[in-house]
Amino acid sequence: MKLKVNQDVCIGCGACQAICPNAFEIDDNGYATTIVDEISEEIKEDAIDAKEGCPVGAIEEVVE
Numbered sequence: 001m002k003l004k005v006n007q008d009v010c011i012g013c014g015a016c017q018a019i020c021p022n023a024f025e026i027d028d029n030g031y032a033t034t035i036v037d038e039i040s041e042e043i044k045e046d047a048i049d050a051k052e053g054c055p056v057g058a059i060e061e062v063v064e
């Protein structure tokens with residue numbers, strides 16, 4: 001699974017980083033970004049929690 005953050009929508013609240021720091025961080029612009037290309041099984045549950053917990057729905061699954 002791949003996830004990306006739509007930085008046009010992200011409000012930089014930091015929730016995703018708090019829930020799943022292995023997948024998300026706030027970058028120099030103050031908005032979240034994914035720090036891994038592929039979401040591994042180990043962090044998948046937390047990453048999905050972060051996606052579902054984003055207050056503005058900025059985290060999207062990348063469908064290839």
Ligand code: SF4
Binds near residue numbers: 005014032057
């Ligand atoms: S939870 Fe959503 S709005 Fe908050 S920093 Fe992460 S992507 Fe941005």
